Amino acid sequence: MAIWITGMGAICAAGRGCRALWDAALDGAATATTREFALGSDQVSLPVCRLPVGALELPEFTGAPRLDRAAQLALVAGHDAWRAAELDEAPPTPSRVAVFIGTSRGPVAKWEEATERMAAGKRQLPSLAATGTLASLSGALAHHLEASGPCQTVSATCASAASAIALGALHLQLGSADVAVVGGAEAPLYPTVLSLMRAANLLAPAGDDPKLACRPFDRSRGGLVAGEGAAVLVLERSGDARARGASPLARLSGFATGLSHSGKTGVDEGGEGLAGVIEGALSMAEVQPPDLGYLNAHGTGTILNDLAEAKAIRRASGDQAPPVSSTKPVTGHCLGATPALEAALCVQALLHNRIPPTPNFRLVDPAIELDLVAGAPRPAILNHVASTSLGFWGNHACLVFSDV
Numbered sequence: 127m128a129i130w131i132t133g134m135g136a137i138c139a140a141g142r143g144c145r146a147l148w149d150a151a152l153d154g155a156a157t158a159t160t161r162e163f164a165l166g167s168d169q170v171s172l173p174v175c176r177l178p179v180g181a182l183e184l185p186e187f188t189g190a191p192r193l194d195r196a197a198q199l200a201l202v203a204g205h206d207a208w209r210a211a212e213l214d215e216a217p218p219t220p221s222r223v224a225v226f227i228g229t230s231r232g233p234v235a236k237w238e239e240a241t242e243r244m245a246a247g248k249r250q251l252p253s254l255a256a257t258g259t260l261a262s263l264s265g266a267l268a269h270h271l272e273a274s275g276p277c278q279t280v281s282a283t284c285a286s287a288a289s290a291i292a293l294g295a296l297h298l299q300l301g302s303a304d305v306a307v308v309g310g311a312e313a314p315l316y317p318t319v320l321s322l323m324r325a326a327n328l329l330a331p332a333g334d335d336p337k338l339a340c341r342p343f344d345r346s347r348g349g350l351v352a353g354e355g356a357a358v359l360v361l362e363r364s365g366d367a368r369a370r371g372a373s374p375l376a377r378l379s380g381f382a383t384g385l386s387h388s389g390k391t392g393v394d395e396g397g398e399g400l401a402g403v404i405e406g407a408l409s410m411a412e413v414q415p416p417d418l419g420y421l422n423a424h425g426t427g428t429i430l431n432d433l434a435e436a437k438a439i440r441r442a443s444g445d446q447a448p449p450v451s452s453t454k455p456v457t458g459h460c461l462g463a464t465p466a467l468e469a470a471l472c473v474q475a476l477l478h479n480r481i482p483p484t485p486n487f488r489l490v491d492p493a494i495e496l497d498l499v500a501g502a503p504r505p506a507i508l509n510h511v512a513s514t515s516l517g518f519w520g521n522h523a524c525l526v527f528s529d530v
Contacts, residue, residue, distance in 0.1 A: 129362070140457060159176065159337075223304070226264060342452035386520040396441070400435065404439070
């Protein structure tokens, strides 16, 4: 049973829309800027990837301005994906539309607001009881689309959006939905989250040029740059999409998720767990390693994560590992939303037969044995591409996309 992608929407530091995201990725346009944050008693300058001013223009939806920023991002990306799939012109039966949105941290701003009000002795706002829930990310979008089928917010740390995409595909395969609106959203640029990431030594220092702070797979890499964003895909069974005259962008041909027992914050050094997930996704897609034309890596720019991921890719592919790049300097690390943004980039790579480069890659790490695309986009005939995701508690995911 073929699962088609018939619409996509995205919003992140590269701008609003999949075209803006794709153009920035092709240009290798790192987007980080330096911002000041009050982290406890410290005033800290950090490189972060924020939306451009004016990018977050909300669709008409009652209560949208009162939603958490993460839910607003999901709303925008989902609205755009729905329109791109032309489902607004002939809406499907509401009970046959499923909505699954992935997030790692959820409505952070609402939790911070509630905590601050309580500490200050202020009356709590009744609206925070609903807007402060994880379910608000999927619930608000489902209400906006008037969807009444299965609806969940999925959390699997930085693999959340990939898990949401896989869950939507499973519901299509099981026949419990005809349309699955899937993806991820994250708005973590608040002191609560950033202070924790700083304490865990995950964040890259600002340096003289914040755009150079995130350096995936580079020998001088020193940490990740946090970002905010969302991306949403519309999935349909090929027969249903064909019957309504929809034009597919690509196929979701394979997917797999799994967990390695590598501790609460990392990936096993040898990459065994992620390698098994990659192999599972390729097996579902019936794709052999030599036929995989490109892999968009998780590639956060942290020392241990990049090395372990590189080993996993080699373990899964042997000497036939595909060309690899990381687009994290373009989007920032949007935590649970990242797999959806990278899914949109994978689909664009298939459509345009070009591989986006890894920004800021200058110094080769001899321990990382990959064909890393850097400097400029690489033309390629692409039939199958993949993306990998890694997260805390050993959560891993791999998605495979194929041409139609």
